[in-house]
Amino acid sequence: MLGLRRLMVAGGTEAALVMAFLATSVGVSYPLALYPSIHLLGGCVGLLCTSAQNATFVAVPPSRTADATTLLNIQRQTAAAFGVALAGTLSASLAGSGGAAA
Numbered sequence: 001m002l003g004l005r006r007l008m009v010a011g012g013t014e015a016a017l018v019m020a021f022l023a024t025s026v027g028v029s030y031p032l033a034l035y036p037s038i039h040l041l042g043g044c045v046g047l048l049c050t051s052a053q054n055a056t057f058v059a060v061p062p063s064r065t066a067d068a069t070t071l072l073n074i075q076r077q078t079a080a081a082f083g084v085a086l087a088g089t090l091s092a093s094l095a096g097s098g099g100a101a102a
Contacts, residue, residue, distance in 0.1 A: 004055045011048030015041055 018041045025033040053072065060068040 004051045004058075007051040008048055008055070011044045011046075011051065015044035015048060018044060 018037050022033070022037050022041075025037075056072065057065065057068060
């Protein structure tokens with residue numbers, strides 16, 4: 001049986017490799033590089049996140065599982081919103097002032 005640490009390391013390492021491939025595959029067409037890579041990245045991140053969630057809930061007593069679930073969902077939603085806001089801010093700053101005014 002594989003331990004949670006090995007699954008998280010494997011998922012994180014494979015996700016980093018896929019992202020490195022995506023960053024370096026500039027001249028490759030989308031159907032050949034992007035679509036399979038995104039599917040593989042989704043599997044790697046899924047492996048990473050489910051293992052991390054399982055490791056988190058193992059340490060929580062059954063009477064506090066609802067509280068831990070609430071905190072985990074708040075953290076996940078906040079991190080996703082922050083990531084989208086950061087990506088939007090970086091895209092807008094890299095695009096410069098050439099865009100249309102809102």
